[in-house]
Amino acid sequence: MTRIAKLALADGTVFTGTAFGAEGEVYGEVVFNTSMTGYQEILTDPSYCGQIVTMTYPLIGNYGINAEDSESRGIFLRGFVIRELSPVPSNYRSELTLDEYLKQNSIIGIEGIDTRALVRRIRVQGAMTGVLSTTDLDDDSLIAKAQSSPELVGQDLVQQVMPTENADWSEGLNTLARPTALFSAGCDGNDAERPHVVAIDYGMKLNIPRHLQESGCKVTIAPGTSTAEDILALNPDGIFLSNGPGDPRPLDYATKTIQDLLGKKPVFGICLGMQLLGLASGCDIFKLRFGHRGANQPVLNKATGRVEITTQNHGFAVSTDSLPDNVEVTHINLNDQTAEGIRLTDVPAFGVQYHPEAAAGPHDSHYLFKEFFDMMCTPATS
Numbered sequence: 616m617t618r619i620a621k622l623a624l625a626d627g628t629v630f631t632g633t634a635f636g637a638e639g640e641v642y643g644e645v646v647f648n649t650s651m652t653g654y655q656e657i658l659t660d661p662s663y664c665g666q667i668v669t670m671t672y673p674l675i676g677n678y679g680i681n682a683e684d685s686e687s688r689g690i691f692l693r694g695f696v697i698r699e700l701s702p703v704p705s706n707y708r709s710e711l712t713l714d715e716y717l718k719q720n721s722i723i724g725i726e727g728i729d730t731r732a733l734v735r736r737i738r739v740q741g742a743m744t745g746v747l748s749t750t751d752l753d754d755d756s757l758i759a760k761a762q763s764s765p766e767l768v769g770q771d772l773v774q775q776v777m778p779t780e781n782a783d784w785s786e787g788l789n790t791l792a793r794p795t796a797l798f799s800a801g802c803d804g805n806d807a808e809r810p811h812v813v814a815i816d817y818g819m820k821l822n823i824p825r826h827l828q829e830s831g832c833k834v835t836i837a838p839g840t841s842t843a844e845d846i847l848a849l850n851p852d853g854i855f856l857s858n859g860p861g862d863p864r865p866l867d868y869a870t871k872t873i874q875d876l877l878g879k880k881p882v883f884g885i886c887l888g889m890q891l892l893g894l895a896s897g898c899d900i901f902k903l904r905f906g907h908r909g910a911n912q913p914v915l916n917k918a919t920g921r922v923e924i925t926t927q928n929h930g931f932a933v934s935t936d937s938l939p940d941n942v943e944v945t946h947i948n949l950n951d952q953t954a955e956g957i958r959l960t961d962v963p964a965f966g967v968q969y970h971p972e973a974a975a976g977p978h979d980s981h982y983l984f985k986e987f988f989d990m991m992c993t994p995a996t997s
């Protein structure tokens with residue numbers, strides 16, 4: 616029996632489609648991702664907490680769901696909007712269908728709507744709050760709910776997704792007799808020699824500690840609310856600032872921790888981590904109209920002149936209007952000239968707005984993990 620679902624936007628637009636996944640009603644910021652593949656990594660990226668995610672690629676679910684490709688312990692986005700659900704996955708790795716996976720995780724899906732019209736509306740008017748429901752199918756009621764639901768701006772969503780305890784990253788340790796080619800000559804690869812990275816987890820994607828480990832590091836994961844004392848007590852050689860959901864500006868606890876750590880150990884941040892590094896260094900943050908979410912965003916590395924094709928998922932950006940004297944822009948988004956990378960000139964600290972760990976997407980930017988490794992292996996100049 617076909618189940619109806621409706622998506623209502625705060626601007627009064629309503630889309631009627633077919634429900635899949637769970638029953639119920641949710642609200643969230645409606646955004647879109649242009650990736651053709653990687654829907655399992657997108658579903659399990661904690662950075663989407665608080666959002667209803669639309670896929671522009673029309674056929675979703677065609678390779679099912681498997682045990683290896685998840686980027687976290689669950690699904691944190693609020694709802695999933697697609698054009699056409701593939702009911703029969705064709706993939707030897709598939710263990711369950713997308714519909715079964717969303718049901719297991721109590722996530723509402725809607726298919727069969729005009730996703731092109733939805734995306735064009737978001738591109739023109741900007742990301743906006745929406746309500747996705749299988750229980751209330753009255754347009755006026757849903758529009759009123761969308762207009763009265765809280766916006767994502769100003770929300771600290773990190774505390775809804777971050778871990779609450781420290782943990783050693785041990786996945787695959789027994790398979791890494793020696794780190795991969797990314798390993799620098801600096802250390803000889805045995806555990807005592809590996810640089811120890813403490814990754815502050817604001818909603819970290821799992822492929823990030825995998826890449827830190829494969830680049831030769833030992834990794835300890837710490838909650839996003841850790842203080843500088845908590846982090847330094849773990850005796851790190853370097854500090855990693857992870858991706859994460861929501862607006863970076865209310866995360867005062869995180870900004871303070873980073874300010875207290877800058878100059879003490881090398882720092883590398885990705886996405887939210889770069890935004891927090893920027894805030895800690897006195898940069899301003901602004902909200903993009905509809906964000907950058909996809910796996911084909913061109914980024915210019917200003918130092919090398921090379922263009923990297925990157926995976927991105929962010930709705931906020933570091934403003935380049937009034938950069939502090941000790942902050943340099945290292946990477947630029949070629950679609951809109953926004954900052955995709957910064958570094959501090961007075962202490963060993965840098966960050967990128969995009970996702971060099973891919974998962975899913977291109978591998979053009981893996982070099983950044985080696986740069987961080989080498990930064991930790993280079994004796995600090997007094």
Ligand SMILES: NC(=O)CC[C@H](N)C(=O)O
Nearest residue numbers: 662858859886887930931
């Ligand atoms: N992937 C991320 O870390 C996203 C950072 C931040 N929540 C943003 O939307 O810009």
